[in-house]
Amino acid sequence: MIQATALTKRYGPRLAVDQADFSVAPGKVTGFLGPNGAGKSTTMRMILGLDHPTAGAVTINGVPYHRLAAPLREVGALLDAQAVHGGRTAYNHLLVLAKANGLPRSRVEAVIDLVGLHSVARKRSGGFSLGMGQRLGIAAALLGDPGIVMFDEPVNGLDPEGILWIRNLMKALAAEGRTVFVSSHLMSEMALTADHLVVIGLGRILADESMAEFIAKNSVSYVRVRSPRMSELAPRLAGRGWRVDRQPDDSVHVYDAKPEQIGDAAGAEGMWLHELTLVQSSLEEAFMRLTAGAVEYHAGGLEQAQGEQGGSPQQQGTRERRRRPPRDAVPNWGTPDPAQAGTRDGSAGPQAGTPDAQNQERAQ
């Protein structure tokens, strides 16, 4: 159990973590989600006692990290897989850590076998590939058979096989009753692994709820309708009590209605349609809406200065960002917003953004 209470970290004038309250419970994978620079790593470093909080506190099973009897027996962490002395062999690196907690050599061998580094265990870790380095970091995290494991962006830069391996590992660790706390800036990754979400943006906790709750609260769907006689059709659809939003490209977005209802209605009015598409907002989109005002580094954009000043950024500027989402700021964001794939600059862009492609992605 990790418990943060009003956890705050200030670097000079910048609040990296602002009064964060959250807890991470055993037996499930808790995703720690936020854009780059949101304070995820800082929070994790404070959990491990590497950085000292400016205010507030965070405890592990009720005590601060540095008071744990044998920290590796209780918490295994992979914050930065590169944080090893490259001149030391993988085996010796793990041995150094094992000795620091009075763990036997047999543990070193056990975790080396577990992560599949046996063939390179006697090689210096400086020459390791990213994937091997990540495995070494995970071996270190599991060295003490800890009840809590923490991973900071564990799949970054890994190949698909490595990603799948880490996903399954996290699920298995949680299924064994361990507390699994994993950070990511990719909603799509969290959707596949996390049971619970803690969302952070600009240092503030924006959501702390189960994945199911998050989806229920944050997902929106609508039907995109295109018709050559839209000027007649739109008022009639609105007349049925559905919310109709006109789009600049002469389509309309109809909320609260199913495609078949709209098709039937158009037929009943004697209209014909050129498009009738159900658009699901992805979790990615929901996450971006949530953190819209809380992205630290926006790529330069003409409109961006507007929605950012003033009080509650989550609400303000939402409409603005539906046209220019903060996705621009984070090239790695994953699934693009389907609603925008075709409308942003007129060119449809890669089809990854279409609802069909999204479904395939989810089906994995």
Added chain:
Amino acid sequence: MSDRVDAPEPLQNPATPQTVATMHDAVGPAPAGGQPPTRAIHLGAPIRHITFREAMDSESAKIRSVRSTFWTLLVSLLLSVGISVLIAAVTSANWDTISPTERANMDMSSVVAGVYFGVLVTGVLGVLVVSSEYSTGMMRTSLTAFPRRGTLFAAKTLVLAVVVLVVGLIIAFASYLLSSPFYTKHGVELSLGHGGNLRALLAVPVYLTIVALMGLGLGYLLRHTAAAISSLVGLMFVIPIITNFLPGSIGKDINKIVPSNAGSAMMITHSTLNGAPPLSPLGGFVALLIWAAVLIVPAFVLFRHRDA
């Protein structure tokens, strides 16, 4: 088309939150279906509180498992002994051309003259044991495994001191065995039972160790290998040159307390420093300790309070 992103299936796990103790002690339930990848690693032993002993074990495993330790110590040994022997051989070969004053200045500090250079390399080892952890990020990993910073600091300091002390003893006696015959054959009294000769020889490992600890302090303070090594070179080689230029007796007094001359004072039995009497051996020792403390005390305070 109509199905949406769903949360992953809730994982099968005991709904009852486990206590910390059972979490570690009991073998956790295997996940339903598939092979449990972590089950093989379960550790049954009870948790013992980590102490200074674990920190020492870990730090000595650390210093043994990187090549830089071996290389710096070897280079320091070769440099110290080699230059000592070289100077001794050249001195001996040119004995007739040496003035009586210079001849009278020969003592144990001449026998181990190479240490003047070798000390820098053990100092670099002191820097590296800390700065390499910062530059690689290993320090964060180390502190995660052993978060009691004061204890970790003490263990690292002690391990370095012991290693350098042992190698320093080897350097001292190897230098003595190989270079003292060049002096004794010209009548220089170097027997270890005589005067302060044994004390002067044993000052070698002490001097090397204290300078290595100064390097360690600089490593913590600057957390950057190049910066810390440069500072160490400045302290050992540049400051003495500057103080040499200071005029009058004040200049001479300041010159006496720079680290290299304070170290020499411990190894001198009767010779002079550039014509001036050095500090007493004890005075040199105290001056060196103060130098080390000036670096290590702030290093300790910063290490404990700084974000890693």
